[in-house]
Amino acid sequence: MEYATRIRQKLTDALAPETLDIADESGRHAGHAGARPEGETHFHVTIVSAAFAGKSRVERQRMVYGLLAQEMAERIHALGLTTLTPDEANR
Structure with missing residues (x-):
C-alpha cells in the first residue's frame, strides 16, 4: 500500500477529518537527506x-x-503539518 494511502486511512479512522489534503512533496527534495528515488519520503x-x-x-x-x-x-x-479545527478553517 502506498504511504499516502496509509496516511489517509489512519488519519481518517482516528480523527474523522472534515478536510484532509495529503501532498507528496518528495520531488522537491531530490538529493536531500532522506530522499529516495521512488518518492514518498x-x-x-x-x-x-x-x-x-x-x-x-x-x-x-x-x-x-x-x-x-x-x-x-x-x-x-x-x-x-497544518492542523486546524473546523472553526479555525472557516475564519
Whole structure:
C-alpha cells in the first residue's frame, strides 16, 4: 500500500477529518537527506478535525505523529503539518 494511502486511512479512522489534503512533496527534495528515488519520503498534510478542539498546536502535531509513527520509522523522512479545527478553517 502506498504511504499516502496509509496516511489517509489512519488519519481518517482516528480523527474523522472534515478536510484532509495529503501532498507528496518528495520531488522537491531530490538529493536531500532522506530522499529516495521512488518518492514518498516528504509529505505535507493539511487536516481539519473537531478532534483538535481545545488542543494546542503541539498537542495536535503529537496526535498526528503518534498515529503515523510506523510510517515515520519505515520511510517518511519529513512530515509538514497544518492542523486546524473546523472553526479555525472557516475564519
